[in-house]
Amino acid sequence: MLIECYECKAKISDTAAACPHCGALPPDSDKSLSVVVTDLDMNFMTIFWFMIKAAVAAVPAVIILYTATVVFQGVVSPFLNH
Numbered sequence: 515m516l517i518e519c520y521e522c523k524a525k526i527s528d529t530a531a532a533c534p535h536c537g538a539l540p541p542d543s544d545k546s547l548s549v550v551v552t553d554l555d556m557n558f559m560t561i562f563w564f565m566i567k568a569a570v571a572a573v574p575a576v577i578i579l580y581t582a583t584v585v586f587q588g589v590v591s592p593f594l595n596h
């Protein structure tokens with residue numbers, strides 16, 4: 515549906531985020547803004563929990579890597595010293 519831009523009076527889509535002619539936000543931009551903020555909030559929490567899970571999952575990996583490095587050095591260093 516086309517609506518009239520309240521700034522430049524051009525015909526713009528009511529689904530447009532902003533007027534393509536003058537860049538004015540539609541009168542219901544407050545509603546759109548709150549949706550965007552909610553989305554950002556949810557994305558932030560998703561990323562936050564992903565980082566927590568990644569940090570927890572990284573602990574065994576670090577232990578395995580450390581153990582493997584120690585074992586590898588223990589196996590290789592006698593050959594290097596002789």
Ligand SMILES: [Zn+2]
Nearest residue numbers: 519522533536
């Ligand atoms: Zn406009």
